[in-house]
Amino acid sequence: MSRIGKLPIKIPENVDIISNQSEITIKGKFGTLQKTIPEILEIQQDNNILNVNLKMQTRTGRALHGLYRTLINNMVTGVSQQFKITLNLRGVGYRAAVQNEFLTLNLGYSHPVKLLIPEGISVEVVQNTTLNLTGCDKENLGLFASNIRSWRPPEPYKGKGIIFEGEIVKRKAGKSGKK
Template sequence: MSRIGKLPIKVPENVAVTCDGLNITVKGKFGTLENKLPEVLGVKENDGTLIVSVKNEARTTRALHGLYRSLINNMVIGVSEQFALTLNLQGVGYRAAVQGKCLTLNLGYSHPVKMDIPEEISVEVVQNTTINLKACNKESLGLFAANVRSWRPPEPYKGKGIIYQGEIIKRKAGKSGKK
């Protein structure tokens, strides 16, 4: 049995969870998330906790047990608290701005980079170089942050690029020159 999969999921009071067959829906103050479970898994609700159960002990079933327990837990946390990511722009002239439903990045290219912001993600730019992202769906939040970061991933020589809050970039020495 999966160590993660057998842990109970605590459901806050302001979150409603409905399980009808293989479909699970989680509603909270920040939105509604849905997911479909594989046929080898089931979800039981007891006094404000959810327990993910398995129907057999095959290797793939044990792997799915832990995965879907984590996905359901992320759904519950997302609709009750929201997930947040912060991106920092480090480099001379690197700037960000939100214009309607579009994120505009100036990253040293000859043109500004414009990205459409998905509906479920809220973007806030602080001091032109800090981007705060919030969403109830952890997967879509991470994917959007990775797409923003892919325009200028951090480089190890000067430390320039788009960096996650708290991320440490290992620096390299570079060329020494003639002696």
């Protein structure tokens, strides 16, 4: 039995959970999330506690047990509190702006980069160089953040690029001159 999978999930007061054999829907203050559940797992709800149980002990069943418990826990956390990712733009002339449903990035290319902001994700630009991304779906939020970062990953010589908050970029020494 999975150590993660057997942990109970505490349900906050403002979260409603509707589950049937193959699907779980979680509604909260910040949105609604839905996930398909494999047949080998079952969901039990008692008062404010949710348990993910394994019907049959198989190798793939044990692997899915912990995975789906974590995914459901992330869904509960997302609809009740939301997830937040902060990106910093480091570089001369690097800027960001939000226009309608597009995020416009100036990253040193000959043209600005325009990205469509996915539904359910909100983007806040602070002082042109800091992006605060918030959303209730952790998977989509991480995908959008990595898509933004892929335009200018941090480089080790000058430390320029798009950097997650708290990330440490290992710096390298440049070329040394002739002696």
